Amino acid sequence: MTVEAKKQTLGFETEVKHLLHLMIHSLYSNKEIFLRELISNASDAADKLRFSALSDESLYEGDSDLKIRLEFDKDKRIIKVIDNGIGMTRSEVQEHIGTIAKSGTKQFFESLTGDQAKDSELIGQFGVGFYSAFIVADKVTLITRKAGAPKSEGVRWESTGEGDYTLETVEKEKRGTEIILHLKDSESEFLDGWRIRSIVRKFSDHISLPIVMDKEIMPSYDDEGKEIENPNPLVEEETVNSASALWTKARQDISEDDYNQFYKHVGHDFQDPLAYVHSKVEGTNEYTLLLYVPSRAPFDLWDRDNKHGVKLYIRKVFITDDAEQLMPRYLRFIKGVIDANSLPLNVSREILQQSKQISTIKSGAVKKVLGMLEGLAKNEPEKYEQFWSEFGAVMKEGPIEDHANKERIAKLLRFASTHGDSDKQSVSLEDYVGRMKEGQEKIYYVTADSYAAAKNSPHLEIFRKKGIEVLLLSDRVDEWLVSSLDEFDGKHLQSVAKGQLDLGKLDDEEEKKHQEEVGKDFESVLNQIKEVLKDKISEVRLSHRLTESPACLVSDVYGMSLNMERIMKETGQKMNFGKKPIFEINPDHTLVQRLRAEQDDARFADLAQILFDQAILAEGGQLDDPAAFVHKLNGLLQGLLH
Incomplete structure (x- = not known):
């Protein structure tokens, strides 16, 4: 006998033990679903055999009449779910029954609340399938053989659902899977043919595969009311579901x-x-x-x-x-x-x-x-709002992937914006265009790694002042979305943090004139800042977008956004991220005025570096040397105290 053929006792994964415990307690009020889950698995097994047999008819082993059979025995307190589908090998049993090979398992357990009603929804969402048998059974036995495998390669799996299971190789005459549920003492209601039939008709009537049971013969009674024993009862098999593809x-x-x-x-x-x-x-x-x-x-x-x-x-x-x-x-x-x-x-x-x-x-x-x-x-709209909260980030992949339907998908997209005070993504591009100010030619947006960072971005200051709506994009996929969806309804989508800001007809002539006048006074300051920050920036200029903050960072009009650079770095992309950022300063801000008046070169350099580091932090970025930033900032504050 090979080592594999011997009986093994193996432990469940920790996640399986956790799931079994949660499921038994959280789903108990809806315990009849165990039968639906086992029938559903059996139906899938039959479907897989039918497909495999298209290219290898020998897999039918002379039996192409696919069906699911249900049996119960009141004396032994067992229910059987039997299929003649594809079956499983020993390794497949171990893979599918002993482990939970699902992406998101860790997040699933982290999201559980301890509230049974809420957790039962999450457990159902996770999909428990076979394990639902333990809601009603204190022991489950599974016997299976893969279609086409020798009869000697059957597999028997058994567990009480409390931490481990046994696995052994056995003889199995027929292909497919037989699941035997040894019912708990409290679950006698399921040892009744009419109860089982009602569950099948409620949950599994639509399955196109026949679900069969032995026909129950109604007893006959004599004149004294005693049951007449049938000496030769003929057991007929009957189909208990409609067995037509819905x-x-x-x-x-x-x-x-x-x-x-x-x-x-x-x-x-x-x-x-x-x-x-x-x-x-x-x-x-x-x-x-x-x-x-x-x-x-x-x-x-x-x-x-x-x-x-x-x-x-x-x-x-x-x-x-x-x-x-x-x-x-x-x-x-x-x-x-x-x-x-x-x-x-x-x-x-x-x-x-x-x-x-x-x-x-x-x-x-x-x-x-x-x-x-x-x-x-x-x-x-309420249902669509629910849909978007669950699947919106995935739908945003649509314009990137499906160019043929780009316009239709674009109309379905939803975003947060400065129009409201909520992080809820409820603004459509049609809504935005409908609210555009007279003379506005572009759809403006800002990208960041969180809603709060987007909402509080210094790049929005001039837009708030002028009452221009800006879309607040904080999903990771948004960076790829705007690179693919560059216009909507003839309006170009424009990042507020890229290139030289040009508001077109929305610009104020007096503001333009003020900028030109101030620009002449700041030429030497801009040159001095560029000298201090030459290794970190590509250009320094006066800002048209800032009204409250002293400085901000801007990407080149065709360059990668700073948020996108961060995302790429976090995913381990080692590449040249293109141009260094442009550093913009607000000439009307007190700190910038102080910088302009500074005569000490060392203090000028410290203040310029502080303003630059603040701009990085405002973008949601990380400083290369936080300790140096704190040291310089403390030095500045101490100087103000004297």
Whole structure:
């Protein structure tokens, strides 16, 4: 016997133990969902076998009648969920059952509050699947064999859910997976055929695979009321769900609850979806789609290697759930199915990547999703606000990735702005354009690493004075967004922290005249500052944008913003970040006036350096030598005390 065949006792990951404890206590009020989760997994296993068998029919092992079977035994207090799907190898059991290989696991546990109602929502959002069995069972046994593997390579997994599990290689005649739940004493309600059937019809009726149980024969009684024993009872198998693909039905024949339950199955979610679109496209390239927007962002939303949530079917036969060709990355939160009638069943992944029909389907599906979101924004603004708070940062990838739909996506974008006092991103570009001042030709924005830094940026001072709205961009993706989305509705998007500020018709002639006059008086000061800061700046000039602050840093009009430089450095990008910043000073500020009057070269240099360091801090940057800044500042303050 090999080492692998021996029985092993292995410990769960710490995260699994934590999740099991939380789940058993937080989801107990909704405990019947265990059956939905196990049936959903069994359905996925059958789908995967059907796809694999398209290229290797021997995987069916002579049994292509795919189904899920439910059994229960009152005396032994067990429920069985049996499928004849793809099955698992020993290593796959260990990978999928013993660990939680999910991006965002750490953040998930950090976000738990201790409030059972709130935590149950988060746990449902995380997707517990198989582990839900422990809500009702004090021991779970899983026996599985991978399709095509020898009968001697079955695997038996067993655990009480308290910290470890056993794993051993066993004989298994039939492929697929059998899960045996040894019910807790308090869960006798599930040892009832009618109760099990009602749960299936409530949660899993839409599954296209037959879910079967033995038909229960109603007892017969004699005249005295005694049950007549049936000497030769014939046990019949019956299908307890409708077993028809929900998306193939007409919309008027599907209830809201049907749509919601199907989403929970296909999205592995506990909550109802926020919105959905169900559409059939006819013609030479015929397909049906049923696509959902979840209510909450999944924890692996930022894992760009994560599989998409859209499943591809061809004439109701599952093909793949890893079809990146069906939905662009910026819509990776979309869940659901696309069923194509015109593609061949034996389609390969390579053919999918090169298929013009798939490209057409993707294009049509994206348009349907954008139309759904436009409808939400227009008709259900509260729902759209919820959508944006969950998925807005991902949608901002859209104009970068999807040039064909750039204008439609741009209208769906939302931002914070100086128009309101909230960090809520609720301002559309159409809202902004509608409020533009007479003579304003550009859409102004500022980028920073936080809302507070953007809102308090010194670059906004002249805009506040003149009542010009500025968009406050603080998501990391915003830097890439504005590099791709350079105009909207014919209006150029302009950073308030780049280049020489030109407000065009909004400029005041008197202010211009004042600047020109002051400029002559400051020529020598500007030259002296440049000499002091020559290693750190590319240019020094008088500022048109400052009204309250003494100084600020500005990027070249075509250069990388200072915020973008920080982001690149934080991600470990070792590169030449281009030009040094431009240093602008406010000639009307008291400190700048003091600098101009300073006769001592050393004190002049210290004050110029302090103003420069302050400008870095105002940008949200970090000083190369904070101790030197504090020393110089203290020296300045001490000088003021004498």
